[in-house]
Amino acid sequence: MADSAGNQTGSRKAPLSKELVLSTALALVDAEGLDALTMRRLGQELDRDPMSLYRYAANRAALLDGVSELVLDELAIFPDDPDWQAQLRKIAHDLRLLALRHPNVVPLLVTRPLSTPLGLRPLGTLRPLEQILALLIEAGFSPAAALHVYRAYYGFLYGHILNELQEYIVDPEENEAILRLGLHRLPAKSFPHLRALGPVLADYDGAAELDQGLAILLSGLAGQLYAGQRESPS
Amino acid sequence: MADSAGNQTGSRKAPLSKELVLSTALALVDAEGLDALTMRRLGQELDRDPMSLYRYAANRAALLDGVSELVLDELAIFPDDPDWQAQLRKIAHDLRLLALRHPNVVPLLVTRPLSTPLGLRPLGTLRPLEQILALLIEAGFSPAAALHVYRAYYGFLYGHILNELQEYIVDPEENEAILRLGLHRLPAKSFPHLRALGPVLADYDGAAELDQGLAILLSGLAGQLYAGQRESPS
DNA sequence: GCATAAAGTCTACAGCGTAGAGAATGTGTC
């Protein structure tokens, strides 16, 4: 029988591995937010001394990177899809759902790379970039053009996700109430439009919003592709 | 004569106010990063006991919000500009420069709103939203359409800024070296395109990249405006 | 001069990441 606290699987003590540590960390972040992910707390969750975690992550920052990587691994990209626009649309929606599934990880996804030069980032983080480049080059973009397209696309995508998470609250009922209350607080003379938009703000359709933006962006980017191909036909 | 450490202005002791606290906090973040902004350190910077800060910010989170607000206050928006597209382009470039001036604050700008429902955010943070709505409605968009346009525009804009800050390193010389070194580290078989793009990655023109994306987005959004006007002419 | 309010300070506490030394456990070889 176990000594004191019950661990999850019932086995005497889980064998502990990088995967287990990271997935437990992710579960903790999903359940209680980024702040809850402390070495001590994670150790407690795994029924181990906090210091034992340092065998699987050099420090807390590395732990955070590991969680980012783990989440990004959920994203499947098919670089060989002949319809590059459809593929980009699919990736966008997949990433959106991923973000909604792990909202507490999004700040990590967005800010960790800011403190790590591109060349030194965890490989898992660079995989989407590489694969989307492959997709675009396959579609006929020059490598340099593919990079530009990637930037516009991924920029827009991350922007949308941040936007949506900012507006969406976990509890939809509370959402409307808080929204009403919050908007009411705004000075009527300095925030007339925002206050008037209360009802519109309340029902937000993220997927539709994303589609609309993507339609604009992709048609614009496709135009560049055709223009480029006419200039220098293969 | 002062007791021990020299304070900045030479006056015996600065009078201390919310403005002074926040601007000192911003300076500290700009100079040494977000982590350097601790209550103790800020108190030391102001030559005061750390606890005295709580008279001007309820807690550290409020301090961070204050810094965000302070930075966003640097952004000038002219909601009466008859050329809405030009104004949006100008705002975009202004915000980009703002981000480059305060790169350490960008994570704050991006993540703080994620933990605060829209209705409860600091007013200074909502001002750009309100003013851009005004601009768009003035330009002929319906309020609801203006909100959608704002979302697409601001989403793209924030995405671009994150992208650019991710790729740009403070020290440009070191940048290229690290980039080369980092890319070299990538497995050649799994990251062929990314490795090949080294030279292209090295010279990044953020302003041009932003312009290109804006051109696509704005022309697409303008199309929606005309379509909407034809459907329901005033 | 004295009451009242405002501003600033002191002390203390629980929690944090993690360095460094040590104990426990597994594994291969005789």
Add this chain to the structure above:
DNA sequence: GACACATTCTCTACGCTGTAGACTTTATGC
């Protein structure tokens, strides 16, 4: 079995964090 060795885990301790609560100092009004 016994030993050697490497791996894994734990213990203790240090300096740092945010901030609650009581206290002291300073400014203000009469």
